[in-house]
Amino acid sequence: MVPVAAATDAAAASCARHTTGACKANSSHPRxxxxxxxxxxxxxxxxxxxxxxxxxxxxxxxx
Structure with a gap:
């Protein structure tokens, strides 16, 4: 697992179709x-x- 603080090294991406919750297209997350x-x-x-x-x-x- 990656610590939440690592989110500063974010890369834009789309959520997969089988995701749950309110994920937005092009949301940031670590590479x-x-x-x-x-x-x-x-x-x-x-x-x-x-x-x-x-x-x-x-x-x-x-x-």
Whole structure:
């Protein structure tokens, strides 16, 4: 997981179609991140299964 403070190294991206919550197109997030967890941490997981499992699940998926 990437600390929330790392969000300053943001890259624009779109939310994946299967995301939950109110994710906006072109929202900022750290480079290389694939998901934002419900506890506010970031994930670089290459697979859907188990992503953010210790962080209350996935809030947003990024492409």
């Amino acid at each position: 290389g991140v694939t998901a934002k967890c419900k506890d506010g941490s970031w994930s670089r997981s290459a697979h859907f299964r188990g992503t953010c499992s210790g962080h209350r699940g996935v809030k947003y998926w990024y492409r």
